[in-house]
Every structure is written in structure tokens, then in C-alpha cells.
Amino acid sequence: MSFNIAIDGPAGAGKSTVAKRIAKKLGILYLDTGAMYRGVAYYMLNLGVAPDDEAGVCRHLDAIDMNVVYREGEQKVLINGNDVTPFIRTQEIGMAASTVSKIPAVRLKLVELQRIIARHTDCVLDGRDIGSYVLPDADLKIFLTASAEERAKRRMTELEQKGQKDVDYNKILSEIQQRDQQDSTRSFAPLVVAEGAILLDTTRMNIDQVEEHILSLCKF
Ligand code: DC
Secondary structure, eight states: OOOEEEEEOSTTSSHHHHHHHHHHHHTOEEEEHHHHHHHHHHHHHHHTOOTTOHHHHHHHHTTOOEEEEEETTEEEEEETTEEOGGGOOSHHHHHHHHHHTTSHHHHHHHHHHHHHHHHHSOEEEEESSIIIIIOTTOSEEEEEEOOHHHHHHHHHHHHHHTTOOSOOHHHHHHHHHHHHHHHHHOSSSOSOOOTTOEEEEOTTOOHHHHHHHHHHHOOO
16 A cells, blocks of 8 residues: 655645655655646647637547656656646646636546556645545645745745746736635635645745654654
């Protein structure tokens, strides 16, 4: 039996940073499930299909053969053999992923793949519905959050560090709030604090403190 750590929470809470660190410390895999939804969004946008066009998305969904592979320790999302990872980390794709992820058929397809990976591999998974829907029996469930203002501030710093100029705090904040609203009000597997999850508000914590706290809970 594999063991699985589920880290859920809203956009910009620091899930991926902390999940990566925990996975490294424990010597297990990190599975970024958001990248899978981003991959579908990217694929649909490239075809000219709007992410909120449920019929259109469903028409093309079967043509997607998604694989998650690891190259030099980095997760890559392959769609029909093509690595889409370099193209999916934009704000636009994040929003499109949030929209496309409302479609039940999309979720069912990706959840199936996530469960297969988790069943065979010890891993830390981050997302929105891991503890509540994908792996309700995960060994440890964390709900990582922070105020929307703090998350917008962190996202802004991250973009600035990547060299992006003219980063607009208010725009980032409003996108985060829109994504929170969309992810937590969709009808199928919304973002909720899963039963048995430990809620961690990181508004006043730094990344080292968050990591240490989660590792202290990993006493299996
Ligand atoms: O974590 P992220 O920003 O890469 O996720 C992008 C979007 O994908 C997010 O706004 C909602 C969706 N998502 C989801 O619905 N369920 C997951 N397990 C992961 C992401």
C-alpha cells in the first residue's frame, strides 16, 4: 500500500512550494494535479474551444491521452505525447483551468489518472479536491490557506522575481478572488476543507515554518 499526503487549498496559498519540499524531504513523489487541469485548458484553448463550452470541451476530451512523467525530478504533463508543461504556468491558463475544471467529465478523467498514480506510488498531491474527493482515505490531509490579500502579495513577488514588469496588485487580487469563488462554488467536487483535514492558515507563517509544521504531522 502506498501512502499519500493531500494538500488542498485556494490559489496562491503556497501548496506547490510546500508540497515539493515535503516530497523531497520524505523522498517521495510530488504530484501537481493543477498542472493536469492546466494541460486540458491549454489544449482546448489551442483548438479554439472556450473553457466554459461544456459540449465543445466534452467533444474533444476523448482525444486527450494524458501522461504525467518525471524528467530530472521535474513533473511534465504530456498530452498525446507532447510536453505542454512550458506553456501552462500563466495567469490566463490558471483561470481557464479553473473554468474547465467545473466540467464533471474533465474531473472524472483526471481523477482517474490521479488515483492510479497515488495507488502505486507514495506521494504528496496538491490540488482542490484531493482530501475530499480524490483520496478521502489519504494518510494526511492538509488544507493550506492564507488571506486573499497575502496570497496576492506572494503571487506579485513571485512574478516580479521572474522579471515580469508592471505587475498590478489589484488585478492579481481580483483574479484570486474570482478563482476562489469559482473553485469553491462549482457543483462537482468543489474546494472545501475535507473531513479530517488539518487547517493551516499561513498568512503569518513563512515557508520554513509551514514545512516544519507539516513534517511534524508526518509521523506514520
Ligand atoms: O493549483 P493550480 O492553480 O495549478 O490549479 C489550476 C486550476 O485547476 C484551479 O483553479 C482549479 C483546478 N483544479 C481543480 O479543480 N482540482 C485540482 N485538484 C487541482 C486544480
